[in-house]
Amino acid sequence: MSLRVYNTLSGKKEEFQPLVPGKVGMYVCGVTVYDYCHIGHARANIVFDVIYRYFKFSGFETTYVRNFTDVDDKIINRANERGITSRELSEQFIDEFYTDMDALGIERPTHEPKATEYIDQIIAICQTLIDKGMAYAAGGDVYYSVEKFASYLKLSKRNMDEMQAGARIAPGEQKRNPMDFALWKAAKPGEPSWDSPWGAGRPGWHIECSAMSSSLLGDSFDIHGGGRDLIFPHHENEIAQSEGASGKPFAKYWLHNGFVNVNQEKMSKSLGNFFTIREILKTYDAEVVRFFILTAQYRSPIDFSDQNLMEAQSGLSRFYEALDAAQKAVADVPESDQNSGEGARLEEKFREAMDDDFNTAQAIAHLFEGVRTLNRLITTKKFAKKADLVAQVRDLHATILRLGNEVLGLFLSEPSTWLEKVRMAGLARLDITLEEIETQIEARIKARQDKDFAKSDEIRDALAARGIELLDSREGTSWKLK
């Protein structure tokens, strides 16, 4: 079974064949650091984190580059509003970015370049493009001449004539063609700037990604990723710049993640449904957010709502409950050298799903089947005395944990700890204290010992009415949120 990926460039799933056997180079557009990250950023970063992890898991030596855009109009404006430098602002939000990404369990990429560290390379590409006649300097700006790049719009599949009809040249721009875009912008007063052959200025947005990707991955590399909204103009322009300058093919496969909607509406500041990652994490566990995002195919739109998040929490709890129960069920049983093959079978199905364009939803469905098998095995009569079943449970438990940990970045907590954390978080939203629950449980245990079932049920129903469900087992009585 080989890995297949959906390539925006061809509009089809293609067999993944790296440029260099055994190695993968991937570049994903990162964030412009002028504000806190929202759940759309969470999705993009989680999706490409899993893609990165899966390449490594599949044995590829993977170089993952994710940049920071730390020079940009929005940064400059925001910094000016606050009376600090662009650098101070961007550094602050880089720290905030890491806070959020770490919470979501996102691995650090191999390289995390900042645009401002690549000014020399940016200037060099601009110069090459000017020398080749594909770009021109005008009034301290440098513009890319789109008509000089024959395959412009090949990624976004748009029509040049129609694009031109709607394009405008903004006041102050020196473009020859409205579709041309800025590679270099002349410095205005109060803006950060660098010296260049065209005078003091700063890079345009698109050029930085061309510079950073070629510097760290070479002119040609395997995977380029980002959100759907970057297809035009950002990625289209990157192709024009990079291929125009190098004369070589740029990224081989273009991967784009779908959007996050909120209650079925596009998330936007004007609609007031804009959620930052840290706001969401006040209500939902980070792993629940991660799990939720991975239960959909990465290219589909996903709807962020309380109901969907609650369901994700139930689903993830099912995993942790089963992992917890399995762990306990085999804890006191001596190890044996039996190999069940259950884990290998599950792993094969998991890989098959992931090989099909990183279908995490399908992969998770297979893991759920593993959970059911696990639960079925450990509730078998005299389970602990059946060495073959014990071996299956150990194998399956270890496999679910390993696939979850390494590829999906899930199930990383100690099950009982995680379940406890979620319970306590839920409790905080109810009008009841832990002490009250424990007191009631004690009272009910006593009533049951006295065979006073009427009272026992009364206590249970009263707690249930307040959102607390009791669970009796051999070990005693525990509780969970309804």
Next chain:
RNA sequence: GGCCCCGUCGCCAAGUGGUAAGGCAGAGGUCUGCAACACCUUUAUCCCCAGUUCGAAUCUGGGCGGGGCCUCCA
């Protein structure tokens, strides 16, 4: 207006030519003092119409509905 994507059970969501995964919720059963948990069983012919095919949710055409990009955006 141009380009692109989507429409599968009450909800979420896989499946892209061979007879509908999985989760949540629901029903019945086992377990239980009664419950809950867990397990077992069970719940759809895939927006509509026409066509291609031995065979279509999957391909083609038309319609209806939803969304995205075309300006900064994950």
